[in-house]
Amino acid sequence: MTTRPPAEIGMPLDEVDTPALIIDLDAFERNLARLPARIAGSAVRLRPHAKTHKCPVIALQQVARGAVGVCVQKVGEAEAMVYGGVRDVLVTNEIVGQQKLRRLAALAHIARIGVCADDAGQVGALEAAAAEARVTIPVYVEVNMGGNRCGVEPGEPALNLAGQIADAPHLSFAGLQAYHGSAQHLRGWDERRAAIAQAADKAGSTRDLLARYGIACPVVTGAGTGSFEFETGSGVYTELQCGSYIFMDADYGRNLDHDGAPTKTFEPSLFVWATVMSRPAQERAIVDAGLKALAFDSGPPLVWDEPAASYERASDEHGRLALSAPTNRLYIGDKIRLVPGHCDPTVNLYDWYVGIRNNRVEAIWPITARGAVY
Numbered sequence: 001m002t003t004r005p006p007a008e009i010g011m012p013l014d015e016v017d018t019p020a021l022i023i024d025l026d027a028f029e030r031n032l033a034r035l036p037a038r039i040a041g042s043a044v045r046l047r048p049h050a051k052t053h054k055c056p057v058i059a060l061q062q063v064a065r066g067a068v069g070v071c072v073q074k075v076g077e078a079e080a081m082v083y084g085g086v087r088d089v090l091v092t093n094e095i096v097g098q099q100k101l102r103r104l105a106a107l108a109h110i111a112r113i114g115v116c117a118d119d120a121g122q123v124g125a126l127e128a129a130a131a132e133a134r135v136t137i138p139v140y141v142e143v144n145m146g147g148n149r150c151g152v153e154p155g156e157p158a159l160n161l162a163g164q165i166a167d168a169p170h171l172s173f174a175g176l177q178a179y180h181g182s183a184q185h186l187r188g189w190d191e192r193r194a195a196i197a198q199a200a201d202k203a204g205s206t207r208d209l210l211a212r213y214g215i216a217c218p219v220v221t222g223a224g225t226g227s228f229e230f231e232t233g234s235g236v237y238t239e240l241q242c243g244s245y246i247f248m249d250a251d252y253g254r255n256l257d258h259d260g261a262p263t264k265t266f267e268p269s270l271f272v273w274a275t276v277m278s279r280p281a282q283e284r285a286i287v288d289a290g291l292k293a294l295a296f297d298s299g300p301p302l303v304w305d306e307p308a309a310s311y312e313r314a315s316d317e318h319g320r321l322a323l324s325a326p327t328n329r330l331y332i333g334d335k336i337r338l339v340p341g342h343c344d345p346t347v348n349l350y351d352w353y354v355g356i357r358n359n360r361v362e363a364i365w366p367i368t369a370r371g372a373v374y
């Protein structure tokens with residue numbers, strides 16, 4: 001069941017019910033504009049990852065600012081994007097099982113739907129689904145950049161798979177999926193630069209190998225919020241898949257820029273709005289946002305509005321804030337903003353974004369692909 005929105009248009013922020021997922025629209029729009037500005041003049045194109053926001057309203061804003069389309073991870077996310085009006089979607093993932101493949105192929109009737117493969121049997125299954133639906137599906141060979149998740153090894157294994165795709169009557173070889181996920185949160189600038197230099201080397205030599213065998217590789221796609229400068233300057237990557245840049249989160253905020261200071265490229269724009277529900281002691285306040293309102297896989301949220309407070313411990317429906325100094329805030333009923341540790345899985349806990357400008361509700365957007373895990 002979709003929950004009812006915690007707010008109404010025009011309502012003051014203070015009246016928005018909690019826990020709610022709020023967007024600071026000014027900060028969000030600055031992030032939205034900053035990435036295209038940073039890559040302007042380069043040859044790379046932007047294909048933001050919609051697994052972050054799961055919301056076609058946001059995807060269409062990204063397209064309006066020059067993105068060629070979006071990425072998703074799941075067929076359900078692809079359906080949400082296509083039905084929401086996005087006409088070019090890349091599933092940066094392996095899709096397994098006849099039911100999912102049929103849904104994927106059905107989407108190809110109304111939009112360009114790319115998908116990844118890292119296995120010969122899967123290429124066969126994709127071909128069968130595309131043939132049955134009478135569509136042609138662009139397929140990208142996923143190459144292991146060092147993250148040891150999905151992906152064939154660079155070089156010959158990628159060449160063999162690309163050849164099989166190119167030969168399949170209902171598939172077209174579209175390029176290399178070369179995302180290096182484990183580089184994104186390496187804290188140091190130089191560490192990230194070195195990791196992406198290695199990835200670009202692997203992707204570039206694989207692309208050149210394909211060319212020697214007569215297989216053109218139109219796209220090398222990858223990159224995230226933590227590394228996009230390096231892929232942009234690599235001369236190998238042609239598309240960027242950054243997702244978190246629109247919102248940022250506490251974990252990305254710990255990455256360091258070239259000057260050694262915490263990154264300022266993008267700013268937090270996504271917050272969980274929470275209420276103090278108990279103040280049992282001077283040094284302790286309890287908020288109504290716990291494990292069911294925030295993702296904790298990348299650590300606790302930051303307390304944005306009160307420097308003396310840190311989010312110390314979560315249980316299902318409670319969050320314990322520790323106060324290191326006296327404050328005249330955080331009494332029962334007070335509301336505060338928390339910056340999630342990890343934006344994507346936090347978004348997946350909510351049905352609605354509440355967009356705030358000048359302390360008023362300006363927008364309420366459905367998180368259409370919330371829970372779209374199949």
Ligand SMILES: Cc1ncc(COP(=O)(O)O)c(C=O)c1O
Nearest residue numbers: 049092179224225241242243244
């Ligand atoms: C395949 C893929 N591409 C791109 C990204 C980049 O996302 P972000 O910019 O949020 O790090 C991710 C994140 O996990 C991913 O899995």
